[in-house]
Amino acid sequence: MNPYHFAYNFFAFGLSLIVLPAIWCHEKKDPERKAALTQRLGYDFHPQHPVTPGRPRIWIHAVSVGEVKAAEAIVNALNTSCIKASILLTTTTMTGQRYARRRFAGRATVRYAPVDLWGATRRFLYAHRPDLLVCMETEIWPNWIANAQGAGIKTMFINGRISDRSIRSYMKIRRLMKPVLEKVDAFSMISEADARRIIRLGAPAHRVQINGNVKMDAPDLDRDDAVVQDLKRLYAVDENSPVFVAGSIRGAEADILMAVYDQLARQIPGLVFILAPRHLNRSSRIVDIASAKGIEWQYRTQLGEAGAARSAPLVILDTIGELRDVYSIASVVFCGASLVPLGGQNVLEAAVWSKPILYGPSMEDFEEARTLLETLGGGICVKDGTELVDRAVHLLLHPDEARRLGRLAKRAVLSNQGAARRHARVVAEILPNLG
The missing domain is CATH 3.40.50.11720 (3-Deoxy-D-manno-octulosonic-acid transferase, N-terminal domain)
Known part of the structure; x- marks a missing residue:
């Protein structure tokens, strides 16, 4: 020694x-x-x-x-x-x-x-x-x-x-x-x-x-259509529903993303906003903000109780290991720990499902994945909450463009199998x- x-x-x-x-x-x-x-x-x-x-x-x-x-x-x-x-x-x-x-x-x-x-x-x-x-x-x-x-x-x-x-x-x-x-x-x-x-x-x-x-x-690279259909029923969405999923949110991003929700809800009729904190104990912070703003919300664990489907526009994902599948019903995805200096999260989990992916400038821990996405055009870096709103609104209002970016994101994953x-x-x- x-x-x-x-x-x-x-x-x-x-x-x-x-x-x-x-x-x-x-x-x-x-x-x-x-x-x-x-x-x-x-x-x-x-x-x-x-x-x-x-x-x-x-x-x-x-x-x-x-x-x-x-x-x-x-x-x-x-x-x-x-x-x-x-x-x-x-x-x-x-x-x-x-x-x-x-x-x-x-x-x-x-x-x-x-x-x-x-x-x-x-x-x-x-x-x-x-x-x-x-x-x-x-x-x-x-x-x-x-x-x-x-x-x-x-x-x-x-x-x-x-x-x-x-x-x-x-x-x-x-x-x-x-x-x-x-x-x-x-x-x-x-x-x-x-x-x-x-x-x-x-x-x-x-x-x-x-x-x-x-x-x-990942072992579940291929789409499981049964899982997708079950999630659509649970979240009461279809192919035309505008769904924004913010995954692995950390720290001050809870406040930023709730402000993003305010802006998107005003501009996108029928918006479904799914927010997944990286750590479940952060859920209470999101609830406090939503309640203070008078925003109707539900926990994911409340969906499916006695056959109930989603009724609130904001859903807080309070389960473990489900986020990857939830990306499948998104129209646009934001990957967290990136608008705050925490190194980012794995953007490729959403790319598997052919989704356009937004993320902040702090992607040091996943630089290779970010570079791969940006090289093929399937990922977009936003510098702050304001730019996140602008990019998300554009993609939600132009679904053909969102689908095109999603296909490029999936191509990035396939190129590295x-x-x-x-x-x-x-x-x-x-x-x-x-x-």
Whole structure:
């Protein structure tokens, strides 16, 4: 253990002595949160009865819902290649955990990931005994990687990306990161820019590959017309209804988007406005604004109760994992975390459904996807709420133009298919070397 890793553990252990008791006292009141914290500390009382027994055992870490979807594409690609493995899938967030349990029911053991403390990590590895650790995107946790190497477990990053914003932070701790990255067996990165950044941070160049973005290659790329028709009935819309969907809204965007709704509602007769906050606890802020303005609204969970369809012009999406399908009924889509400096969201989830896509200037975390859309003409960047209104009004009043842009957006997705197979091939190449 080098001095920087020792200092990292010394600081982390000291902080845990202060923070963890308070967290435990708070979380123990909620059985679900208590179980999650127990697992995060490396204690698992049912590790000997995995859903999918056998070897090789692959531990895939996916932070939240988006990464779980990408992990599913990788697992499906492995299965298509007739590579059978026992899958242990971990998440960090509670929303990701719930989504993973639904999507991987009967196919994988789903757990919370351990915190990056030396003891917690060692307990987790001893309980589950994986042969390979696969981190989706770029989750660099020094103790995971060091303990995995010490236990003879191979490690790799899949669908790896490092934004320009992230690399500036990582470079401040490069002396810690470089020895950690030298222990990793393979880096399967999204783009050339991501590859350059991970090498700059300390990854051995000969272990780095470029294989595209799995999120452009989702398993549900083909339209499911039954899902679309069900959503149309639920939201009481048809092919001619003007539907604006704002997805993954974060921070101050709640206020901006409610002002956008005011403007659009005045200019677009019959507008249906679907607002999906990135974090469900932000729903109350949207409700407060709508109520103060006298805007009629409904939660998505209120639709379908006793057969009821939508009646309010504003619907707040308060479900997990449904946004991607809701994009299917949109006339125009706005992707959030982009009018505020939060790096953007995955614009290609809407492009799958041939929708014209608007987004703000902060797209640092999805720069490759933005460039791809703009190169083919399927995406439009707006600088603020005023320009968002102008662009949305134009597209809602000119549906033929909206459909043309949507086709270009779908073309962008199709031009980048195959990423899941390429990343899965990197996993397959390392499997014969396990054990």
